[in-house]
Amino acid sequence: MDNAKAKDKPKDGCVKPAKGIIKPSAVTAAADTGVTDAATSSSSPQEDAMSVKVGYPAPDFEATAYVNGGFDNIKLSDYKGQWVMICFYPGDFTFV
Amino acid sequence: MxxxxxxxxxxxxxxxxxxxxxxxxxxxxxxxxxxxxxxxxxxxxxxxxxxxxxxxxxxxxxxxxxxxxxxxxxTPPVGRLLGETIRQVQAFQHVAKTGEVMPAGWRPGQPTLTPGPELTGKVWKVWKPGEE
CATH class of the missing domain: 3.40.30.10 (Glutaredoxin)
Structure with a gap:
């Protein structure tokens, strides 16, 4: 949780790769506090089994983004406490 | 957000x-x-x-x-209707605040339902989707 908050001024995320999907740190233990910062743990078998169901926690992720005219990394868990709508779409410069 | x-x-x-x-x-x-x-x-x-x-x-x-x-x-060819998403967010926010539930077709401002034994079989009395 190093770069939590401070989203006022977008910074260039070119040098810092985003983590992608962030799994709960305690996969085996019951305690699910916080998220892991291990940047390269992104392809264990657990992740493949990940899926989204209503009534269950949304998988956390970090992605590079274009925001307010600049580039920044955006993490879903930064928006805890707010209602969030995530909208996937096939591609920029398409028609629908 | x-x-x-x-x-x-x-x-x-x-x-x-x-x-x-x-x-x-x-x-x-x-x-x-x-x-x-x-x-x-x-x-x-x-x-x-x-x-x-x-x-x-x-x-x-x-x-x-x-x-x-x-x-x-x-699927890709059909776009979405933002109004429906907003309606759902409003409904979920209302549930979170009051515990009341929203019948099918509910829109903000319309009556909500409070679940309980008294309401069982009586929804027809309080919710008439045909009338707006």
Whole structure:
């Protein structure tokens, strides 16, 4: 949780790769506090089994983004406490 | 908070925003446009089309605790209706605040239902979807 908050001024995320999907740190233990910062743990078998169901926690992720005219990394868990709508779409410069 | 996600890079997002979207939306796009170039995020949300290599139209409403409250997924040719998403967010916010529930077709301002034994079999008395 190093770069939590401070989203006022977008910074260039070119040098810092985003983590992608962030799994709960305690996969085996019951305690699910916080998220892991291990940047390269992104392809264990657990992740493949990940899926989204209503009534269950949304998988956390970090992605590079274009925001307010600049580039920044955006993490879903930064928006805890707010209602969030995530909208996937096939591609920029398409028609629908 | 709105987050949009596609497999395009953030650089393409910038070009699209500047060259097209800013001409369609007054003041430009007010929310972050995220990049999912590996499809990893779309895969976790069940909306990544492996054959086409894109994230299809999936929309998720996530509450302040990080719980998914609603999802809607469409194939690419048909666009979505933002008004319906807003209605759902308003309904979920109302539930979170009051514990009341919303019958089918409910819109903000219309009566809600308070579940309980007294209401069983009596919904027809208080909810008449035909009348607006």
């Amino acid at each position: 709105v987050l949009s996600i596609s497999v395009d890079s953030r650089f393409v997002h910038k070009m699209w925003e500047e060259h097209e979207l800013a001409k369609m939306v007054e003041g430009g796009i007010p929310f972050p446009m995220l990049s999912d170039q590996s499809g990893e995020i779309g895969r976790a949300y069940g909306v990544y089309d492996e054959a086409a290599g894109v994230d299809i139209r999936g929309r998720f409403i996530i509450d302040p605790e990080g719980i998914v409250q609603a999802m809607e997924v469409l």
